[in-house]
Amino acid sequence: MTGQLTEPALTPTEPRRLPRLVLAGRDITVATAFVALIALLVVVAALTAETFLTPTNLTNLLKQMVTTGLLSFGMLVVILTGGIDLSVGSIVAFSGILTAGLVSGLPIPVAMAVGVVSGIGFGLINGALIARFELAPFVVTLAALTTIRGLAFVYSEVPIAPEDPGFFTLGSATLGPVPVSTLVMLAVFAVGGVFLTRTPPGRSIVAIGGNAETVRLAGINVRRHVVLAYTISGACAGLAGVVLASRVGIAQPSVGVAFELDAIAACVIGGASLAGGRGSVRATFGGVLVLVLINNLLNLYGVQSFWQQVLKGLIIIAVILVQRTNRVRS
Amino acid sequence: MTLELRGVRKDYGGVEVLHGVDLVGHPGEVLAVVGANGAGKSTLIKILSGAQPMSAGEMLMDGATVDLRSPHDAHARGIRTVYQELSIVPGLSVTENLLMGNFPRRRGLIDWAAAHARAQELLDGIGFGAIDPRTLAGRLSVARQQMVEIAKALVAEPRVLVLDEPSAVLAGSDLEALFALVRRLRERGVLVVYVSHRLAEVMELATSIVVMKDGRVIERTEPARTSETELIGLMAGRRLEQVYPERRARPGDVRLSVHGLSRRGEFEDVSFELRAGEIVGLFGLVGSGRSELARCVFGAEPATSGRVQVSGGEVRFRAPSDAIAAGLALVTEDRKRTGLVGGMSVLDNIGLTTMYGMRRGPLIDAARRRERVGEMIDRLSIQPEGCASMRVANLSGGNQQKAVLAKWLLAEPRVLILDEPTRGVDMSTRIAIYRMIDDLARGGLAVLLVSSDLTEVLGATDRILVMNQGRVTGELRSDRTTEDEILAHAIGRAA
Numbered sequence: 071m072t073g074q075l076t077e078p079a080l081t082p083t084e085p086r087r088l089p090r091l092v093l094a095g096r097d098i099t100v101a102t103a104f105v106a107l108i109a110l111l112v113v114v115a116a117l118t119a120e121t122f123l124t125p126t127n128l129t130n131l132l133k134q135m136v137t138t139g140l141l142s143f144g145m146l147v148v149i150l151t152g153g154i155d156l157s158v159g160s161i162v163a164f165s166g167i168l169t170a171g172l173v174s175g176l177p178i179p180v181a182m183a184v185g186v187v188s189g190i191g192f193g194l195i196n197g198a199l200i201a202r203f204e205l206a207p208f209v210v211t212l213a214a215l216t217t218i219r220g221l222a223f224v225y226s227e228v229p230i231a232p233e234d235p236g237f238f239t240l241g242s243a244t245l246g247p248v249p250v251s252t253l254v255m256l257a258v259f260a261v262g263g264v265f266l267t268r269t270p271p272g273r274s275i276v277a278i279g280g281n282a283e284t285v286r287l288a289g290i291n292v293r294r295h296v297v298l299a300y301t302i303s304g305a306c307a308g309l310a311g312v313v314l315a316s317r318v319g320i321a322q323p324s325v326g327v328a329f330e331l332d333a334i335a336a337c338v339i340g341g342a343s344l345a346g347g348r349g350s351v352r353a354t355f356g357g358v359l360v361l362v363l364i365n366n367l368l369n370l371y372g373v374q375s376f377w378q379q380v381l382k383g384l385i386i387i388a389v390i391l392v393q394r395t396n397r398v399r400s
Numbered sequence: 401m402t403l404e405l406r407g408v409r410k411d412y413g414g415v416e417v418l419h420g421v422d423l424v425g426h427p428g429e430v431l432a433v434v435g436a437n438g439a440g441k442s443t444l445i446k447i448l449s450g451a452q453p454m455s456a457g458e459m460l461m462d463g464a465t466v467d468l469r470s471p472h473d474a475h476a477r478g479i480r481t482v483y484q485e486l487s488i489v490p491g492l493s494v495t496e497n498l499l500m501g502n503f504p505r506r507r508g509l510i511d512w513a514a515a516h517a518r519a520q521e522l523l524d525g526i527g528f529g530a531i532d533p534r535t536l537a538g539r540l541s542v543a544r545q546q547m548v549e550i551a552k553a554l555v556a557e558p559r560v561l562v563l564d565e566p567s568a569v570l571a572g573s574d575l576e577a578l579f580a581l582v583r584r585l586r587e588r589g590v591l592v593v594y595v596s597h598r599l600a601e602v603m604e605l606a607t608s609i610v611v612m613k614d615g616r617v618i619e620r621t622e623p624a625r626t627s628e629t630e631l632i633g634l635m636a637g638r639r640l641e642q643v644y645p646e647r648r649a650r651p652g653d654v655r656l657s658v659h660g661l662s663r664r665g666e667f668e669d670v671s672f673e674l675r676a677g678e679i680v681g682l683f684g685l686v687g688s689g690r691s692e693l694a695r696c697v698f699g700a701e702p703a704t705s706g707r708v709q710v711s712g713g714e715v716r717f718r719a720p721s722d723a724i725a726a727g728l729a730l731v732t733e734d735r736k737r738t739g740l741v742g743g744m745s746v747l748d749n750i751g752l753t754t755m756y757g758m759r760r761g762p763l764i765d766a767a768r769r770r771e772r773v774g775e776m777i778d779r780l781s782i783q784p785e786g787c788a789s790m791r792v793a794n795l796s797g798g799n800q801q802k803a804v805l806a807k808w809l810l811a812e813p814r815v816l817i818l819d820e821p822t823r824g825v826d827m828s829t830r831i832a833i834y835r836m837i838d839d840l841a842r843g844g845l846a847v848l849l850v851s852s853d854l855t856e857v858l859g860a861t862d863r864i865l866v867m868n869q870g871r872v873t874g875e876l877r878s879d880r881t882t883e884d885e886i887l888a889h890a891i892g893r894a895a
């Protein structure tokens with residue numbers, strides 16, 4: 071796993087509670103624990119829920135992780151700058167219903183592109199408000215959360231279900247056993263990983279979360295990069311909305327409530343710091359897997375959805391505690 | 401109370417900065433600690449105040465060994481420290497800052513009238529009655545804030561009071577109030593440890609003087625038995641010549657010229673020129689506006705008025721990026737807050753300024769960057785070996801400073817502004833940095849060395865600009881001036 075997950079070896083100032091694993095000079099204890107947790111979830115699922123390993127369930131699982139996955143990547147980019155984007159759930163609803171509404175008049179790819187662009191637009195506005203006026207990201211995107219949700223209802227109070235079967239392709243088509251939408255999400259993570267680790271804007275975004283003033287004095291336009299981060303998050307949310315509407319076959323203005331929380335949870339489970347500057351794409355993907363597996367498993371067990379929420383919350387706390395205990399402080 | 405240090409050593413990550421310090425202070429004594437920057441004064445203060453544990457040695461109070469594990473321990477034993485950096489809360493009133501939660505109450509609620517009266521009493525009692533306890537601390541001048549800071553330390557009636565450069569921001573009647581206070585504390589039997597750069601006031605106030613150099617106490621004397629000149633000689637030592645490279649300036653064409661530059665509330669009507677191959681010092685005490693000026697020239701803050709020219713052409717920097725494009729570089733005074741991204745690698749940090757210029761397609765040209773950064777690491781011998789992928793926060797202070805320098809040198813500047821480049825840096829790194837600056841100037845770079853370190857500004861430069869309260873009050877040739885003359889300009893008392 072990447073260097074963000076595993077801190078470089080230091081002289082510990084507090085006793086370690088877990089033995090260390092080192093591979094090629096890198097401490098991979100946390101990474102290993104993480105992979106082990108996912109493996110454990112899969113094994114437990116396979117042994118205890120008969121339906122887990124059925125092709126139907128696995129395909130469902132792959133489809134279900136698309137929304138959380140896309141939102142989590144966008145969220146990670148924003149969190150790396152030290153910000154937060156609470157508006158993504160509402161953007162999912164808006165872009166979905168906008169696209170579904172436009173399908174009757176526009177070619178399907180164009181309608182879908184417009185949906186994604188609406189997300190880009192909202193992200194741009196979020197970023198501009200935060201960067202230009204130095205407003206708190208929490209407040210700006212909280213306002214955006216309610217505004218955009220309202221706009222989704224203004225656009226259509228009732229769900230829209232397009233009849234053109236082409237509308238369902240993106241969400242339901244498969245390439246062999248793998249859903250196309252999952253491939254789209256994986257592509258976003260792959261490109262996103264390269265973006266964050268190997269391009270100047272990506273490194274700038276990580277650096278801004280670490281120390282914005284240093285970055286500014288290094289001659290990098292901090293505001294522009296902050297706007298970029300929120301725009302990426304908006305784009306991911308817009309895309310997630312389109313994919314979700316296409317998969318379900320119906321767009322609802324009420325969809326996506328609290329989706330932002332799952333996205334934040336995935337980043338945090340993946341070890342991202344809400345203070346910014348630390349987080350990794352791979353580990354966030356791991357966080358998405360953990361969340362989706364837990365959801366799926368509880369569904370298969372037939373656990374009541376309220377209890378699912380309780381359990382999910384407890385599991386998040388547990389995962390973070392393990393990371394925290396294991397983090398060597400400098 | 402008698403305070404004694406025996407054989408105190410301190411190392412930071414393997415680098416020893418205090419090499420066995422012995423020190424005794426008695427009640428009613430004003431023990432002045434003097435020394436050049438890097439002599440170990442700050443470390444000593446941190447140990448006395450419990451902010452840092454000693455690596456070896458012991459501390460005794462009235463003959464009994466004590467083990468200070470935190471500032472709280474020190475407080476409990478009657479030791480209070482007033483640092484140069486202010487710790488008061490600007491958004492609270494002076495009263496709240498002073499009483500810090502110990503408010504008089506009436507029926508469970510804070511009795512504000514009684515609280516303000518109590519604060520006023522405290523301030524009157526130490527001769528700082530000119531401060532209104534109802535004012536928000538942040539509204540006071542820096543000097544008055546410093547006085548509140550001192551008052552706060554005295555609320556607990558400490559038996560040992562450590563003052564770190566208490567007079568740096570004070571002037572006039574405030575300064576006299578401080579002196580009167582120190583004398584009164586002495587009469588009350590408090591041990592005052594007084595750390596200061598200002599030798600004149602040390603001679604006036606101290607009952608004994610301890611001179612530190614390179615992490616050791618090299619002399620203990622009294623004002624009656626010494627002189628300022630002797631102290632300077634002791635502080636600097638004979639190593640002065642070896643520390644600073646021999647300079648023979650051959651100034652070339654004008655690289656940077658500043659005309660009547662002002663920034664409201666910080667500095668006013670500043671003009672100077674900087675030529676290729678020249679190292680110019682910019683000296684000033686805390687609050688003189690020296691760092692603010694450097695930041696403004698670099699475009700980090702906008703100027704209120706004035707003009708800046710680079711190589712003869714008018715420029716208007718709206719952001720540091722403009723200044724960098726014009727060939728300027730600024731190594732800021734606080735590498736943690738404004739010089740480095742602590743959580744990122746040495747490679748990322750050194751490559752930060754130049755990364756947009758090192759692209760291949762949309763990606764950073766990783767191979768080229770690794771090579772250029774590697775060259776810089778070798779050239780400045782940034783340790784440890786193979787540190788490029790290490791987190792920069794894990795390097796020692798000196799190596800972090802070199803990493804900041806490397807970042808800017810990679811941008812190949814034509815004008816290099818260095819703000820306190822040797823603060824908190826060990827002696828060997830200092831020497832390396834001075835050598836590097838000298839080499840760069842020989843290569844035609846124009847260097848502005850902003851510093852509050854007298855010996856440094858005198859030893860490492862060709863010419864010195866001195867600032868006092870936001871104005872340039874003197875311009876001196878380094879080979880024809882003295883520390884006293886520089887200081888006189890810096891406190892606005894030059895003849």
